[in-house]
Amino acid sequence: MNLVAIDWGTSSLRGALLDANGRVIDERSAPRGILSVPAGGFASLFDELFGDWMQLAGTRCLISGMAGSKQGWIEAPYCPCPAGLAQVAAQVIAIEPGRIALVPGLSDEHDGVPDVMRGEEIQLFGAVALTGIRNGVFVLPGTHNKWVRVADGRVTGFRTFMTGEFYALLSTHSILSRTIDASAPLDEAAFLQGVTQSANNEGLLHNAFGARTLALFERMSAADLSSYLSGLLIGEELRTQSLRAAGEVVLIGAPALTQRYALALHAGGVASRALGAEATWAGLHALYRTLTP
Amino acid sequence: MNLVAIDWGTSSLRGALLDANGRVIDERSAPRGILSVPAGGFASLFDELFGDWMQLAGTRCLISGMAGSKQGWIEAPYCPCPAGLAQVAAQVIAIEPGRIALVPGLSDEHDGVPDVMRGEEIQLFGAVALTGIRNGVFVLPGTHNKWVRVADGRVTGFRTFMTGEFYALLSTHSILSRTIDASAPLDEAAFLQGVTQSANNEGLLHNAFGARTLALFERMSAADLSSYLSGLLIGEELRTQSLRAAGEVVLIGAPALTQRYALALHAGGVASRALGAEATWAGLHALYRTLTP
Numbered sequence: 001m002n003l004v005a006i007d008w009g010t011s012s013l014r015g016a017l018l019d020a021n022g023r024v025i026d027e028r029s030a031p032r033g034i035l036s037v038p039a040g041g042f043a044s045l046f047d048e049l050f051g052d053w054m055q056l057a058g059t060r061c062l063i064s065g066m067a068g069s070k071q072g073w074i075e076a077p078y079c080p081c082p083a084g085l086a087q088v089a090a091q092v093i094a095i096e097p098g099r100i101a102l103v104p105g106l107s108d109e110h111d112g113v114p115d116v117m118r119g120e121e122i123q124l125f126g127a128v129a130l131t132g133i134r135n136g137v138f139v140l141p142g143t144h145n146k147w148v149r150v151a152d153g154r155v156t157g158f159r160t161f162m163t164g165e166f167y168a169l170l171s172t173h174s175i176l177s178r179t180i181d182a183s184a185p186l187d188e189a190a191f192l193q194g195v196t197q198s199a200n201n202e203g204l205l206h207n208a209f210g211a212r213t214l215a216l217f218e219r220m221s222a223a224d225l226s227s228y229l230s231g232l233l234i235g236e237e238l239r240t241q242s243l244r245a246a247g248e249v250v251l252i253g254a255p256a257l258t259q260r261y262a263l264a265l266h267a268g269g270v271a272s273r274a275l276g277a278e279a280t281w282a283g284l285h286a287l288y289r290t291l292t293p
Numbered sequence: 294m295n296l297v298a299i300d301w302g303t304s305s306l307r308g309a310l311l312d313a314n315g316r317v318i319d320e321r322s323a324p325r326g327i328l329s330v331p332a333g334g335f336a337s338l339f340d341e342l343f344g345d346w347m348q349l350a351g352t353r354c355l356i357s358g359m360a361g362s363k364q365g366w367i368e369a370p371y372c373p374c375p376a377g378l379a380q381v382a383a384q385v386i387a388i389e390p391g392r393i394a395l396v397p398g399l400s401d402e403h404d405g406v407p408d409v410m411r412g413e414e415i416q417l418f419g420a421v422a423l424t425g426i427r428n429g430v431f432v433l434p435g436t437h438n439k440w441v442r443v444a445d446g447r448v449t450g451f452r453t454f455m456t457g458e459f460y461a462l463l464s465t466h467s468i469l470s471r472t473i474d475a476s477a478p479l480d481e482a483a484f485l486q487g488v489t490q491s492a493n494n495e496g497l498l499h500n501a502f503g504a505r506t507l508a509l510f511e512r513m514s515a516a517d518l519s520s521y522l523s524g525l526l527i528g529e530e531l532r533t534q535s536l537r538a539a540g541e542v543v544l545i546g547a548p549a550l551t552q553r554y555a556l557a558l559h560a561g562g563v564a565s566r567a568l569g570a571e572a573t574w575a576g577l578h579a580l581y582r583t584l585t586p
């Protein structure tokens with residue numbers, strides 16, 4: 001029995017053909033996120049992109065990510081925390097029963113304000129399966145970064161931080177954009193200077209202006225300022241976390257991002273390890289095993 | 294002796310003709326901020342806009358704001374804190390000696406990161422003159438909001454917060470823009486809900502995402518969400534301030550903004566009073582009296 005594992009996001013999608021043991025036979029990706037799909041067009045696009053894989057005997061497909069949102073193929077209502085693979089499996093939405101199904105995201109709530117994720121829960125369950133770490137803190141950096149608490153393999157709660165989006169807003173649309181070279185490679189010293197600065201508890205609204213005045217007084221180059229701003233933002237996230245007793249933090253995402261979180265955590269005396277795209281396939285395979293024991 | 298008092302900003306300018314006692318004889322404004330003035334074009338634009346006032350016998354002119362920046366008429370180097378009227382007067386830059394002069398802004402520094410203001414220092418000295426409050430906390434809301442500490446009529450230090458710019462970025466360029474009606478009038482309850490939320494110490498990067506999920510779960514209207522976001526931002530500023538012992542806070546700016554700060558401060562048990570454009574004219578007149586005793 002093969003599994004077609006798909007992470008269908010907002011702006012792009014990735015798919016993998018996995019064998020019964022979860023090994024990757026083939027992978028492909030396409031710039032066909034849900035925002036590019038016309039209403040009613042999901043089934044035909046799916047056939048176009050993955051029809052050949054689906055023709056293999058007994059193949060099933062699980063799709064995670066924004067394809068299960070209101071703007072997606074079919075809406076898969078959020079699964080409330082605490083939630084493990086069993087709770088998510090119980091809320092999977094069949095598109096073609098026994099053949100294609102959508103994975104729900106997770107929801108949480110703090111002081112009357114909801115929080116949500118779609119797709120990250122699968123990466124997280126994959127990271128739990130790959131690392132064997134069933135208790136701890138997992139971080140999924142990105143446009144909307146997720147900090148997730150896991151106990152006995154289940155998500156007990158999480159919070160979203162708009163770190164990636166704020167970086168894009170500030171470096172391209174704000175007054176800072178005039179003196180920041182957002183395309184510059186990471187400068188570790190400038191990045192860690194930003195992380196340290198954010199610990200002053202004066203808040204991002206104030207500290208971000210420092211990226212303007214450091215340029216005005218020619219104390220930091222446009223290239224280094226992009227790393228400094230990144231450090232300010234990631235440091236601001238870390239400021240709100242209690243990590244001393246959390247043990248090793250598991251980072252899941254693109255190496256260019258997880259590297260920055262590892263640096264900032266290390267500066268604060270917190271160990272971490274990183275996983276990449278393999279977590280998605282491992283997570284969808286683990287869910288598949290839960291659905292078809 | 295009349296004084297032509299001018300606040301020449303980035304996107305617009307305002308001028309007033311004052312008599313020897315500082316009373317406003319006439320006022321005018323124009324959409325001719327420094328960004329609209331071609332290189333070398335400041336003198337002729339000044340003549341065009343204020344030549345008639347300057348022809349009155351013995352009239353002098355003081356110009357505050359961005360006209361003294363690198364991109365302005367002539368650069369007036371920042372006056373470092375602590376600074377009162379005497380220190381600012383000592384650094385005024387003559388354009389036409391005895392006739393037209395530029396007022397320098399102020400600079401401060403915290404932990405190696407500079408901070409700056411241009412124009413707000415004049416509003417502040419005007420507020421000190423108008424209220425008689427020579428010790429306390431003064432707040433000047435705007436795109437780049439200033440929190441200023443004043444002792445014996447001198448600015449001992451200040452910090453900038455990019456609150457107005459963050460509101461514009463988030464409400465027009467971020468994912469929040471899809472579900473926020475930024476043109477809606479202030480809703481006090483939603484605003485104060487945002488102020489309260491920001492006190493959870495989870496930081497703006499997290500709390501801003503709540504303005505997305507409250508819309509996603511249809512728990513707040515697009516109109517109320519603009520007030521909620523405004524409350525999150527202003528509350529985040531207040532979170533970083535120690536105001537209990539500061540006495541009455543003096544707010545200087547447009548009523549639509551000072552009203553919000555007054556509400557947020559009042560919710561935290563802190564009294565405030567508000568001043569508007571009159572502070573600029575009072576400040577330039579006070580500086581004029583310092584220059585020509």
